[in-house]
Amino acid sequence: MQKIIIRQATVTDAPAISAVHCSTVARWYALDANGVERPARYNDLTPAQRWLNGGPWMDAETCAYHLRRLIAGGGQALAAELNGRVVAEAELFTADEPEPYSRNLNLSVLYIHRNHQGQNLGSLLMQRAFELADEQNCETFTVACAEAPDFYAKHGLRHAATYTRFQLSAQTAKIDYLVEPLPDAPYDLVRGWGLPIGRYQNAGHDWERTRPHAAPDFPEWRGLRLERYWLAVGDERSALIFEESPRFPGVADTFLFTPSPLTPDTLAAIRDRAARSGFTHLHCFAPADFKHPDAMPLDYVHRLFMKRLRA
């Protein structure tokens, strides 16, 4: 008889969890000097190159690094064991944000080993995730990038929003604002605030992911900039983060944690700060109805699925 256990994952599960994620990768690639994907063999890839194929789970050591930070940063990882072997994993973060998300549990990862899909493990992990949402008094449960929408629909989640990555040029402007360094502090610093730019998962998850040292110190990524500011425009103070991506050097992936809605002045200040920092463009991940005359939508899109847990 098959014995299934759903439990908290620990750092020692990293090799098995990495194997789960790697089992779902159909082909491996390396970026050439022009940033073009070229077929490659797993064993020939450096840890940083593996990461670009699908994140920290693509290598046992970077997976351990990621799990250690996730757990220290208030995230939750669940493992599903089948007859004593870890064959599936889920990751979750809570956040407190303005409506419609309010107190939210977001499932950022749900992967079942390729050889064990369709054996109810995904459903058991979902069941445990809903129990965690209940224990933590969450009002909403989300999957921000649903790769298997029909599976989530079976579990009561509905399409609730679409997010798109927009590109804006960095541009100086005549606008008064102040910037100060943003401390490297836990999510409580911005708890309750919205994330009108850069909401890839939820505010708790994205805050942790943009803190210094979220990725190991890969030699190839050493020149990439992470700039974190308190940004004050008028009476409004927000947390602004620019993260330069290894795929798009010179482009700042932008995150704005703020207690109030995004204003044109704040956006102008962000573009000005980016230009003064030497970035050429901003990548702003925002609701698909984000409007700005200079914003160009790119083809990176998330369909967010949500279940409301309380009236």
Ligand SMILES: CC(C)(COP(=O)(O)OP(=O)(O)OC[C@H]1O[C@@H](n2cnc3c(N)ncnc32)[C@H](O)[C@@H]1OP(=O)(O)O)[C@@H](O)C(=O)NCCC(=O)NCCS
């Ligand atoms: C999608 C996934 C998490 C589902 O987990 P699973 O353990 O294979 O699913 P279960 O065995 O619990 O299936 C439960 C039900 O959902 C259905 N289902 C499973 N995967 C599905 C999918 N991709 N799309 C639609 N329905 C799916 C099953 O047919 C089953 O239906 P039934 O109850 O009517 O028989 C898993 O297949 C997986 O890891 N896939 C690859 C990675 C992925 O896409 N992850 C999601 C990232 S957002």
